Amino acid sequence: MATVKVGFYGHVRQYHNLKNEIDGAIHEVLESGSYVMGPKLKQFECDLAGYCNTKEAVGVNSGTDALWLVFMALGIGPGDEVITTSNTFFATAEAIWVAGATAVLVDCDPKTCNIDVNLIEAAITSRTKAIVPVHLYGQPAEMRAVAEIAKKHKLLVIEDNAQAFGARGPDFTLGELSDAMCTSFIIQKNLGCFGDGGAVVTNRTDIADRVRKLRNHGSVKRSVHSMGYNSRLDDLHAAVLSVKLKQIDKWNDQRRSYAKQYDEGLKGTSLTLPTALPGYRHIYHLYIVESDRRDSLQEYLKQRDITALTHYPIAIHQQEGFPWGKGARLVGSLKNAEASAARVLSLPMFPELTGEEVQAVIDATVAWDKEQKIG
Numbered sequence: 001m002a003t004v005k006v007g008f009y010g011h012v013r014q015y016h017n018l019k020n021e022i023d024g025a026i027h028e029v030l031e032s033g034s035y036v037m038g039p040k041l042k043q044f045e046c047d048l049a050g051y052c053n054t055k056e057a058v059g060v061n062s063g064t065d066a067l068w069l070v071f072m073a074l075g076i077g078p079g080d081e082v083i084t085t086s087n088t089f090f091a092t093a094e095a096i097w098v099a100g101a102t103a104v105l106v107d108c109d110p111k112t113c114n115i116d117v118n119l120i121e122a123a124i125t126s127r128t129k130a131i132v133p134v135h136l137y138g139q140p141a142e143m144r145a146v147a148e149i150a151k152k153h154k155l156l157v158i159e160d161n162a163q164a165f166g167a168r169g170p171d172f173t174l175g176e177l178s179d180a181m182c183t184s185f186i187i188q189k190n191l192g193c194f195g196d197g198g199a200v201v202t203n204r205t206d207i208a209d210r211v212r213k214l215r216n217h218g219s220v221k222r223s224v225h226s227m228g229y230n231s232r233l234d235d236l237h238a239a240v241l242s243v244k245l246k247q248i249d250k251w252n253d254q255r256r257s258y259a260k261q262y263d264e265g266l267k268g269t270s271l272t273l274p275t276a277l278p279g280y281r282h283i284y285h286l287y288i289v290e291s292d293r294r295d296s297l298q299e300y301l302k303q304r305d306i307t308a309l310t311h312y313p314i315a316i317h318q319q320e321g322f323p324w325g326k327g328a329r330l331v332g333s334l335k336n337a338e339a340s341a342a343r344v345l346s347l348p349m350f351p352e353l354t355g356e357e358v359q360a361v362i363d364a365t366v367a368w369d370k371e372q373k374i375g
């Protein structure tokens, strides 16, 4: 029986660890009187582009907005198809739908849970405009393969990097092999502000310029507007993110170290453990185990004061609200996405955990596993 209560998020602990710096940054913004499109946003965009090694970064209101504003900037809309995977958070497909395009869903690889790159070419039609690989759970999709297919078929690539900030491939960085990369800074993400936020990171100045305009009512000059929207990243969030960005590599290293502790503690159980591709820097935004008895494990942990969640228990194409008809086209069987939805469980994973807490989760999970074997 675990004696340690283990929650799923470390937001407050993170705030306490950085309290002086964060309070100082917030105070500075409050005293400056510059809260929207001010110098802290500019500074963070500069910091972000520097970290990602890209020419441009544009702060927006959320990861979802980052995606659909890029689609808008690229002229992707009604009549166009965008290929992505059914094993992702709803927002990936939702943004395609909001842009007016059709989401073409292919299955995921059963091991990495990322888009199965071998299925992409069969999904391409004359209407296909773009591929949206998602770096799910903290592991980059196989970007070299995606970029090669895109080049061969003259398609755009937009990375959904809401979940793998700071991850890398063996020979590529995220944001390097695409037209644009979209991130989310909602508090649950490994780089999160205190609310909603997102960004577009790109080497294409034309995309950055168009998103800058679109996020601000189609305006770069006061009172002069064209088609746009209101999706700005506030200076308060930007200032906090600049503070947190300095910690991201250290935090991701801690996640990787806890992932190793889980891997070692849970090997030999009936659970399927995460697969990290050789050479990839998986940053374990989520530590996912799989089991046909996932609900039983989740309940067992809950009774021992350990919170485990499901990401995601319903595949996109199985969502009640998903736009059928023109909004979606399914390619082949999506059996891996469906199996994943039925089997995945996310164990507590955040850098502010203690080794003792991770061990408590391992002990409870191993105890559950033994009971299954006896039962």
Ligand SMILES: Cc1ncc(COP(=O)(O)O)c(C=O)c1O
Residues within 6 Å of the ligand: 061, 062, 063, 064, 065, 088, 089, 091, 092, 134, 160, 162, 163, 183, 184, 185, 186, 196, 197, 198
């Ligand atoms: C894979 C993925 N894509 C897109 C989003 C959308 O980001 P946001 O919640 O900031 O709109 C999220 C997160 O919420 C996500 O996990």
